[in-house]
Structures are given as C-alpha cells and as structure tokens.
Amino acid sequence: MKTGLKITAFAAALAGAFGTAYGVGQTFDPVVAERPPAHEERHPSGAGESEHGGTAAAQAPGGLQISEGGYTLDLDTPAVTAGERAELRFTVREADGRAVDDYRREHDKELHLIVASRDLVTYRHLHPERAPDGTWSTPVDLPRAGGYRVFADFTPDRPGAENLTLGADLAASGPYSPRELPRPSATARVDGYDVKLTGALTPGRAGELRLTVSRDGKPVTDLQPYLGAYGHLVALRAGDLAYLHVHPEGEPGDGTTRPGPHVSFTATAPSGGSYRLFLDFKHNGVVRTAAFTVEAGKAAPEKPASTSPGHTESPGHSDGHGH
CATH class of the missing domain: 2.60.40.1930 (Macroglobulin (MG2) domain)
Structure with missing residues (x-):
C-alpha cells in the first residue's frame, strides 16, 4: 500500500x-x-x-x-x-x-x-x-x-x-480497519447474562425464534417490559443490511405471556445467507443487547458468542440505549 x-x-x-x-x-x-x-x-x-x-x-x-x-x-x-x-x-x-x-x-x-x-x-x-x-x-x-x-x-x-x-x-x-462478521452461535453473553437462541431463520417461510435469558445459571423470570414487550428483536442481512420485521409473540399483561425466561418472535428470512440478530431486553432497570450471527436455513452452533466491544459494540448510556 x-x-x-x-x-x-x-x-x-x-x-x-x-x-x-x-x-x-x-x-x-x-x-x-x-x-x-x-x-x-x-x-x-x-x-x-x-x-x-x-x-x-x-x-x-x-x-x-x-x-x-x-x-x-x-x-x-x-x-x-x-x-x-x-x-x-x-x-x-x-x-x-x-x-x-x-x-x-x-x-x-x-x-x-x-x-x-x-x-x-x-x-x-x-x-x-x-x-x-x-x-x-x-x-x-x-x-x-x-x-x-x-x-x-x-x-x-x-x-x-x-x-x-x-x-x-x-x-x-x-x-478505518475492517472487521469480520462474528461467527454463528446459538448463545450470546452480555453483562453476566446468557441468552440462548433456538429455532432458525428459514428463507421464504415464517418461523419461531425463541430466546431464553439466564444469569449465573438460573433462568430470569422477572424481565421488565421494553417497547411494549419483554424483548425487542432486530434482524439485518449481512451484505446489504436488509431489515427484517420481527414480531414478538404476546405482550405484557395479556394474561398468558410470562416475563421470562423465554421471549419468542416470528420472523421470515427473504433469502439464504448470514444474518445478525440483536435482542434488546430489560432487567433490573437496564436495557441490554445480545447479538447473534445465524445462517438462514441452518441451526446455529452451541458455542457462546460474547457480546463484548470486540463483537457487538453498544453505546455508553446507562441503559444501553439512546433517548
């Protein structure tokens, strides 16, 4: 150069x-x-x-x-x-x-x-x-x-x-220094919390994505509502950053949706390829973001992916988000 x-x-x-x-x-x-x-x-x-x-x-x-x-x-x-x-x-x-x-x-x-x-x-x-x-x-x-x-x-x-x-x-x-997309994983760690992903993105067909939140090996059963749900999920396709509309299943106060440890969503992948999933969840008054890389149509491996500055960089606000 x-x-x-x-x-x-x-x-x-x-x-x-x-x-x-x-x-x-x-x-x-x-x-x-x-x-x-x-x-x-x-x-x-x-x-x-x-x-x-x-x-x-x-x-x-x-x-x-x-x-x-x-x-x-x-x-x-x-x-x-x-x-x-x-x-x-x-x-x-x-x-x-x-x-x-x-x-x-x-x-x-x-x-x-x-x-x-x-x-x-x-x-x-x-x-x-x-x-x-x-x-x-x-x-x-x-x-x-x-x-x-x-x-x-x-x-x-x-x-x-x-x-x-x-x-x-x-x-x-x-x-400027380019970075590679983090490897696929079914588990993310952020601030002492472990979030496990089950289900898969399937090209052209709606499917369930379930995320389970735990801390110190124990399930978190008192998640707090955030943006009208117990979790907010954004999915972006690697390459062109196509934005997927992901909808939560149930809502706080509906009589059936529990405040954890499971948070479920319905999503449809427009194509095969790599996607990055970002889950926002609130616990003890703080919003945190767990991130996953998945391959549409494939199950993610079990190896944990740390949500650290080396992987998904989140802002320095006290709640992890900007207001």
Missing part, C-alpha cells in the same frame, strides 16, 4: 457492503467524510424507487430504499466523526416535501431508529425526539470509522398506511 493513500467514507461504505478484502488486522489511513449534494438532489423522484435510481421489487425487504410508498427519509446529518458525540437529525417527508407530523405509536414509540455499521459489529437502537416542525434528532456516538446504515421504522397516521422501514447511508470519519 502506498503511503498517504486516503480512503474516503464512500469507499469505506462500499468496502463494508461488498466485502472488499483489505487484509485482516491492517490499519488504514483516516476516512474522510464528504457531504453529499443538497437535499433535493438526494431525493428520488417517485415512490418505490431505490436510492440508486432503480425501481424496487414490490416485496423488497425493508431498509434498502430511501423512498417508498410516497415517503422519503431525509437525513440531515450524512456524516459524523468516529468517537465524537454528534447530533443526528432527519425528517420523514411526504411526496410533496412536507414533513410527516402524525405517526401511529407502535411498541410504545412513534418511530424506531436503528443505526448499524456495514460490518454489523456496531449497533444502536436510538429513541429520537420530534420537534414541532417534524424534524427528528438524537445524540449518537459511533466508535469506529466506516460506513453505517440508518433505519427509520414507522407507520404514518394516515388511512390505509402500512408500516415502513426507510434506510439511508451514514459515514463516520476516522482511521
């Missing part, structure tokens, strides 16, 4: 998305974030078009498009500096450019915001606040340089409106 070679944030994002091999363990020169064109140039001209200008398939997975169904994710903060706290700002706009100001509350929130690195090592589930003009904002601190994907999961409060997940790219400047 020639000295002085600079990797732009765009190149870093492409490296994460397409798996370009730079060599494991090497450290690269700083990523330099370049601001994209003005807002009107970043908006596709019509609903259903991808951010690259092509028409999306009717049943495409969520998060792959910046515009869908007449709504567009307008990311006002396309670049941040790795390791520095920044304010992430965005607006969801209707086809005429107006900001959406009415949302249906789902899982206790009007909008769920997920930020994940292209290598699926860093994950954030943030809770932004909406200003009267429709602009959403939240603090964010991303630990490593490279390409990230921002997902806005919401349902407009309009007759007949369906749930949407829109995605946009985010760049973090700084020294």
